[in-house]
Amino acid sequence: MANNAAIKINKLKKWFPVRRGFLATAFSREQLFLRAVDEISFDIKIGEVFGLAGESGSGKTTTGRLLLKLIEPTSGEIYFKDQDITRLSENELKPLRRRMQIVFQDPYESLNPRMTIRDIVAEGLGIQKIVRSEEEIEEKVADILKDVELVPPEEFLLRYPHELSGGQRQRVAAARAFVLHPEFIVADEPVSMLDVSIRAEILNLMLNFVEKFKVSFLYITHDLALARHMCDRVAIMYLGKIMEMGVTERVVYEPLHPYTQALIAAVPVPDPTSKRTRLPVTGEIPSPVNPPPGCRFHTRCPVAEDICRQKEPAFIDVGKQHFVACHKVAG
Amino acid sequence: MPMLDVQDLTTYYSTQRGFVKAVEGVSLQVDKGEALGLAGESGCGKTTVALSIMRILPTGGKIMGGKILFNDKDIVTLNEKQMSKVRWKDMSIVFQGAMNALNPLFRLGDQISEAILTHEAKVSKYKAMKRTKKLLELVGLEPKRAKDYPHELSGGMRQRGLIAMALACNPQLLIADEPGTALDVIVQAQVLSLMEELKKKLNLAMMLITHDLSIIADTCERVAIMYAGKIVEHGHVADIFKEPLHPYTQGLIGAFPSIKGARKRISSIPGLPPDLLNPPSGCRFHPRCAYTKDVCKTDDPALIEESEGNHFVACHLVSGKLA
Numbered sequence: 001m002a003n004n005a006a007i008k009i010n011k012l013k014k015w016f017p018v019r020r021g022f023l024a025t026a027f028s029r030e031q032l033f034l035r036a037v038d039e040i041s042f043d044i045k046i047g048e049v050f051g052l053a054g055e056s057g058s059g060k061t062t063t064g065r066l067l068l069k070l071i072e073p074t075s076g077e078i079y080f081k082d083q084d085i086t087r088l089s090e091n092e093l094k095p096l097r098r099r100m101q102i103v104f105q106d107p108y109e110s111l112n113p114r115m116t117i118r119d120i121v122a123e124g125l126g127i128q129k130i131v132r133s134e135e136e137i138e139e140k141v142a143d144i145l146k147d148v149e150l151v152p153p154e155e156f157l158l159r160y161p162h163e164l165s166g167g168q169r170q171r172v173a174a175a176r177a178f179v180l181h182p183e184f185i186v187a188d189e190p191v192s193m194l195d196v197s198i199r200a201e202i203l204n205l206m207l208n209f210v211e212k213f214k215v216s217f218l219y220i221t222h223d224l225a226l227a228r229h230m231c232d233r234v235a236i237m238y239l240g241k242i243m244e245m246g247v248t249e250r251v252v253y254e255p256l257h258p259y260t261q262a263l264i265a266a267v268p269v270p271d272p273t274s275k276r277t278r279l280p281v282t283g284e285i286p287s288p289v290n291p292p293p294g295c296r297f298h299t300r301c302p303v304a305e306d307i308c309r310q311k312e313p314a315f316i317d318v319g320k321q322h323f324v325a326c327h328k329v330a331g
Numbered sequence: 332m333p334m335l336d337v338q339d340l341t342t343y344y345s346t347q348r349g350f351v352k353a354v355e356g357v358s359l360q361v362d363k364g365e366a367l368g369l370a371g372e373s374g375c376g377k378t379t380v381a382l383s384i385m386r387i388l389p390t391g392g393k394i395m396g397g398k399i400l401f402n403d404k405d406i407v408t409l410n411e412k413q414m415s416k417v418r419w420k421d422m423s424i425v426f427q428g429a430m431n432a433l434n435p436l437f438r439l440g441d442q443i444s445e446a447i448l449t450h451e452a453k454v455s456k457y458k459a460m461k462r463t464k465k466l467l468e469l470v471g472l473e474p475k476r477a478k479d480y481p482h483e484l485s486g487g488m489r490q491r492g493l494i495a496m497a498l499a500c501n502p503q504l505l506i507a508d509e510p511g512t513a514l515d516v517i518v519q520a521q522v523l524s525l526m527e528e529l530k531k532k533l534n535l536a537m538m539l540i541t542h543d544l545s546i547i548a549d550t551c552e553r554v555a556i557m558y559a560g561k562i563v564e565h566g567h568v569a570d571i572f573k574e575p576l577h578p579y580t581q582g583l584i585g586a587f588p589s590i591k592g593a594r595k596r597i598s599s600i601p602g603l604p605p606d607l608l609n610p611p612s613g614c615r616f617h618p619r620c621a622y623t624k625d626v627c628k629t630d631d632p633a634l635i636e637e638s639e640g641n642h643f644v645a646c647h648l649v650s651g652k653l654a
Contacts, residue, residue: 281517
């Protein structure tokens with residue numbers, strides 16, 4: 001295994017059992033599963049920004065949570081710095097928690113409204129017993145607040161989340177994650193709730209941490225234009241599967257999978273001289289409870305053939321770290 | 332003569348702490364067959380402009396001044412009974428948030444025909460349903476979807492349903508408030524193409540309200556940029572994207588990542604939009620502007636025409652007072 005991988009997953013799978021009403025279960029024994037994540041594999045290198053992009057319901061958030069073991073995988077393996085963490089217990093995971101952190105999507109929900117900013121940021125320090133004294137806590141919290149540009153820190157320490165704007169709250173969420181100096185961060189749509197004019201500040205702030213501390217960064221987003229500016233490599237997910245993965249510029253400029261091509265064609269361009277190309281793809285993402293057989297995209301694919309409806313395409317290497325799962329590309 | 336001519340519109344919300352000056356002296360025009368994009372951050376007053384034009388401001392909201400000329404008739408002076416003849420028949424709106432704008436307890440078809448029955452007294456229920464089915468086809472839904480409840484429809488279908496509802500009484504002006512937000516990119520692109528198609532087919536005047544400049548670049552002919560209740564720049568989409576004059580517009584365009592062109596770090600505008608209970612004096616953007624001069628703090632810049640081709644901008648720096 002490559003030594004420079006911070007995190008590596010192999011055939012990771014998460015199926016959620018679907019609860020049904022009494023009659024449905026009485027007449028059918030079959031247990032239905034929502035296949036949120038279905039056998040995906042990738043690795044994230046040290047200091048790399050890895051993007052996971054896709055429509056809602058494609059399984060990107062579930063993947064992020066699985067990597068941090070916030071939920072248990074159905075099968076597959078997760079390695080963190082060459083250590084298999086798939087079957088570790090909560091207790092065994094605790095020391096690792098410090099090294100892997102998450103920033104959630106909605107800063108209006110992810111901060112406890114009854115805690116002060118100081119307590120929110122210091123909570124992890126206390127749990128992980130990183131600090132020896134109260135003074136050290138104060139110092140660390142003040143330092144990190146300066147790093148996320150909540151200055152002067154004294155002004156913010158004793159305030160509550162409702163007193164802050166959305167952008168400031170997301171800075172607090174970032175401070176809470178980064179104060180532990182983690183080696184791996186999952187950021188789940190960290191700016192989608194924020195106004196455009198302040199998005200860049202938050203993202204650049206996170207990128208600074210990535211560069212400074214060589215953090216590995218999983219960036220989950222539905223916004224390919226943003227992913228392109230943020231990420232070194234990107235994986236495109238659809239209904240629990242990775243359709244295409246590679247160096248961001250290659251995936252964006254030479255997308256091989258028809259789904260990636262559609263996704264990129266659909267992104268509006270902030271330039272009136274470049275007109276949108278006609279979309280070949282119709283319809284919306286099907287339910288992950290009974291995903292289509294064969295290639296999951298075949299119901300919407302403009303170039304689908306018989307084989308696509310029957311056989312699931314393999315995830316093949318087309319060279320230069322570029323992978324794609326499509327029969328048409330495989331030839 | 333433009334179809335919609337808003338002159339000096341001022342709308343305030345009265346609250347316990349005083350007036351929120353949500354819209355202040357906004358002027359804009361929309362012509363037949365033309366799409367105007369109204370862009371700005373949340374809280375800049377863009378939705379309030381739409382609600383003022385439709386005269387459906389929530390309690391506490393009041394038009395304090397200005398005119399809204401629709402086909403040369405000032406609709407600010409109309410009473411509620413007269414206004415209900417204009418609303419939906421002459422102009423209609425597609426609301427923000429396709430997920431919540433439909434009533435979950437009624438079938439889609441019934442909700443659309445309700446709009447027809449309310450505004451056209453002579454139409455029978457049967458005829459209204461027939462028209463509803465035609466409308467559903469027009470927006471790319473199967474007519475049998477009329478029988479579905481909102482929860483049986485996907486996000487894109489609901490948005491299409493809302494567009495059908497807005498078109499129910501053949502309006503001349505269609506206002507769309509964030510029509511693509513909350514939809515996935517592919518579905519969003521489908522909905523936007525549909526709106527462009529409808530605009531051509533029905534020769535509609537359209538006003539597209541969004542925070543997403545790239546959507547405007549894609550679908551509109553002209554754009555007005557709003558900041559803190561005022562229009563700061565206004566002109567043809569091509570001119571404004573090629574040469575934005577106002578520092579706020581420049582910042583906003585710089586903040587947009589593009590899927591094309593060179594990869595770069597995205598820039599941002601420091602600071603926060605102001606509290607509209609007490610907007611800043613002078614130019615409302617001056618606390619966040621990188622080029623602020625003394626005059627910006629005291630004098631409110633007027634929206635004046637710069638260069639040829641209807642490019643308007645409200646900035647002291649551009650107007651040459653400070654070169």
